[in-house]
Amino acid sequence: MTVASNASNSFIMSLPSPVPEILTHPVGHGLVMGTIILTFFMLISAWSIWFERRFAGRMQSRVGPNVVGPAGLLQPIADAIKLLRKENLVPSGADKVLFWLSPPMTLFFTLATLAVIPLSEDLLVAELDIGLLWVLAFSGLLLFPTWIAGWASNNKYTLFASMRAVAQGISYEIPLLFSAIVPVVVVGSLSISDIVRYQGEHGWLLFWPLGPGALGFLIFFVASLAEANRIPFDVPEAESELVAGVTVEYSGMMYGLFPMTEYVHTLITSALASALFLGGWYGPFGWAPGVHWMVGKTLFLFFVIFWARWSLVRFRSDQLMRLCWVWLVPLSLLCVCGAALWVVYVGGVA
Amino acid sequence: MTHDLLALLALLSPLVAAVVLFIIAPLRVRGAVSAALTIGATSVSLVASVLLAAARMFGATAPNVDLQLAWLPGGAQTLATVGVYVDPVAAPMMVVVALVALCVQVYSVGYLGHEPSRDRGRYFAYHALFAFSMLGLVMAPNLLQLFVCWELVGLASYLLIGYYWTKPSAGQAALKAFWVTKFADMGLMLGLMVLYVKTGGFDWNVPVGQALMTADAETIAGLFFLAVVGKSAQFPMHIWLPDAMEGPTPVSALLHAATMVAAGVYLIVRAYPIFMLAPTVLTVMVYLGAFTALFAAVVAVFQDDIKKVLAFSTCSQLGYMVAALGTGSMVSGYFHLTTHAFFKALLFLTAGSLIHAVHSNSLHDMGGLWAKMKPTGILLIIGSLALAGFPMTAGFFSKDLILEELLHAGHYLPLGAAILAAGLTAFYMTRVVMLSLFGAPSEAAEHAHESPAVMLAPMVLLAVLALAGGLLHGDFARMAGVEAAFHVTPVGVVATLVGFSGIGLGLWRFSPGRRTAIGTQWVSAPMRLLTWLTASKPVDVFFAGFYRQAMLRAAAGIAWFDRYIIDALINLSGWAVLRGAERFRELQTGQPTDYVYAVVGGLIVLTAMGVFTA
Amino acid sequence: MIPVNGEVLQLLLILGAGLFALGLYGVLTRKNTIGLLIGLELMANAVNLNLVAFGRYHGGTDGQVFTLFTIALTVAEVAVGLALVILLHRSRRSTDLDAAADLHG
């Protein structure tokens, strides 16, 4: 594990003097960067709820929230206050400890993945040499709180929802892992920053390992949508069948944590896809690297996910499994083989 | 370097097609996609093979392609390698395999046009697998890879024979083919083991003269020959080949006439340095091959099923090749393999075309097709002439070469058998032509119509090769380092005359004027005996009847001894064990925890011994 | 991360032994089949810990490679074990180990 402490040349060094000194120590660096990145992600996801509701309104020929604040911009704050003021109920017959434990665990595991997502060359919490595995490990762990919430609520709808969520989660983890292997094979490193740097030199992985790159990106994106339970893969919380998925029995801010982390998770997924396949903080052809590229790409993918949400219909459970096992798993295997062949015959590990 | 790439391309493009089709089910269930992929891959193989062969034949002498990857790394030394190896021996065979495979695949598009899309997809996936395995066999750099591909080819054959899996007879035929050849393959495996023990490798040309004693060579070659007898359907183990005709006719053309059954012959060609050290095996090969040639030709005369005629004819021709290789002349056998691939594939495809038209395999149902299907008829006649060894066709040159070699080697009895078989060959092929094309028009033939162009085109290509293939004989000779020019010899003249008389006899016997002369009723009294002997598949009868009776009698005696002597002893010990077990079974509580305690108790005792005695 | 010298190794080995003993206790005392699997997992984990500790102590890749293998083996074991549990539950309506004691002598 190597922790980057080379906060070298950019705008951070131009800040007033005490800050850079803190940054030379790994822990201090992590704290400062963590605060910046966390704030950034939380703010974006809070207002993305507003944006999504406005956007959905436009797509459905209605207005959307426009009362609280100018153009409804204060709506997220109003929602938060409303949730905070409500009572947190625990259903009788529930497993109290686990019931209380689930929402904070969701938040913790989601935010833990943030630690290795680089927003730019120096804007990251810690540069792990197994960064990609770290992200995948923690997003895999996210199944736990979901399952716990469903089981602890002592409600048949939540139990069904959690069963669906776990089945979907462990199935789609396979193509997700395999497609994430493509950049690893091509670059020869598990560090996300290394993968981005490679793309700065050799072009985006989306284009450059011809075939496996584009296909891998597609599979990664689809599978991570499924991991984040976004439409069209939101079978675990299908409103028409399961009321509202595993969150049925939750109320107040305990409930609020679930949708919030879902948005953060989706945002992180978009950021990861941008870093792995879309060149991270590098522009096309390595133009003008900087944090703006990373943020732009992340937001673009985030927007595509909203777009899909309001355009597509939900899969049936069996269709979901069929898509995964019949199409994505074999295709992702082919991707890995293709990437390996590409490395041996065209590219070559640096 | 380019040649390395070409060789890899030839081998791997069918593999890619096969893997893609096997893994991705949605592609496989679409017959057209599957066909396009397979045919595309085989075309790539064919182009690559032709380029590779052109650089090594016709006087050109490009260096051998030899790419080997370490496989089974065992410490310092590599146990085996896999790779591609293309020398002047492998190159023509590659062309034959890829060419015939492509023709058959294209033909299949028309032949299986009415099958469900899903089944066609499966069929072409098998074809891609076969093309890969067969090319892998031909290009194998050592005998181990050859063995692996040999088995893969067997698998593809099994799958394709059983293509109509809803028919019980097809399933049984597939199983029979599988078990008979698997039994024979034991020989190849044992032979490889002996070879490895004796020479420390799987190469065919390392042991020449130096490391291998004649006795060992005899053992190895004998074991290899056992596999050849199974794969190339030589006498006692030919029984699977006629049954294999249950598969679709294009499959028969590709696997069971042109390429797969010839793999046995190719094995001999490849392992020739070893066989040359084993004179006894070579002699056995001459006699067994010649016997098979004559025997199968006799049987073929009495078959009413057009595919069975061709199947026995294939046995017979393979007998020729084996006999030729037994004389110590690699060229003649190998050359006959090549020409035979062309004209036998052609014959099967025309037969398939006829079957397609009348929906029956029987010669009786095909009478009078000449009027309906002139192009197919002409192609059938061309194929028959080539098989009969009509002068200047491909079969004429290769068969003539074999007979000459038999004469030079001084094997007069096999020579006689071979010449007689040549006459019979001409006779039964004439019978097929006369009955199917010019016989009395049958009901089914009323509705027959010519096959589509997609089926005719491959046949025309093969027909051209069947006619002109003989011109290559000089190149084959040069491959073995001999400068041979064709010249007329007494034995060739005799064989040709015998062939002509066979044709003449057939024309007279089955001329359209003699309407009653149909099927097997034409035979006279002494021939009737022969009919019984052969038409009812005598070896099958032998196995099913006499052999089984003898075995049963012997088994009954042994069974008595077993029941009243051996079993009594066993019962005694069983009784004793039962009594003892009644006591011991109390130990089995059925509670898993108790078993865990037993294990842990033992572990604790062992650990304690380790700790306190150290 | 810290270097693994003799003392650290001993500490890790004793931790491994403790974990192994805990797992053993679970296996010996649980009535429920899944509970028993949990004990087995603990024991396997203890072994893995020892392998990693020794691997770091001696250097070289072997310790970690073995651990990878044992992890994969455990996954296979759990998959089959749980399939058996489900089968047991289906035929006996119970996941108690005692329910499967039909084969006693």
Place this chain on the structure above:
Amino acid sequence: MLGIVALSLIALCIFGAGLMAVRSGNLVHSVLWLAVALASTSAMYLVVGATFLSAVQIILYTGGVITLMLFGVMLTDRNETTKIGNPSGRRALGAITALAMFGLIVAAVSQTDFLGGGGTLVDTQALGRALLTDHLLAFEALSMLLLAAMLAAIVVARRRDP
């Protein structure tokens, strides 16, 4: 020093979670305690420098095995799984046996002199290379085993049509 403290803390975590996993009367809690024990082990791997293994431990063990177990729990009865526990009749003998095992191993460990040590770190590339060269045969055999286990699990757990 800091390292030893961290190591001891994690060791306590592992041991405590393991204890709860085998003592808890609620099967779900038991499984989740096992998850905590396994995750702490992963942290231990991180501390002693086996980073790749640490991630694998989380993905495969904590992510895979525990998820499987939870699935198994869900497919059985809720009443039955919330009340398990260790029957009193088995507790004493089990504890004695486990303690005997523990004592013996500790005795063996304390008898041995561990000198030197502190081998070099192994990076992920070296690990991958070792896996695919020196241990290739075992690797291939393992893939066959996993395939067999997968098929076995499907065949065993499949609901047969009556």
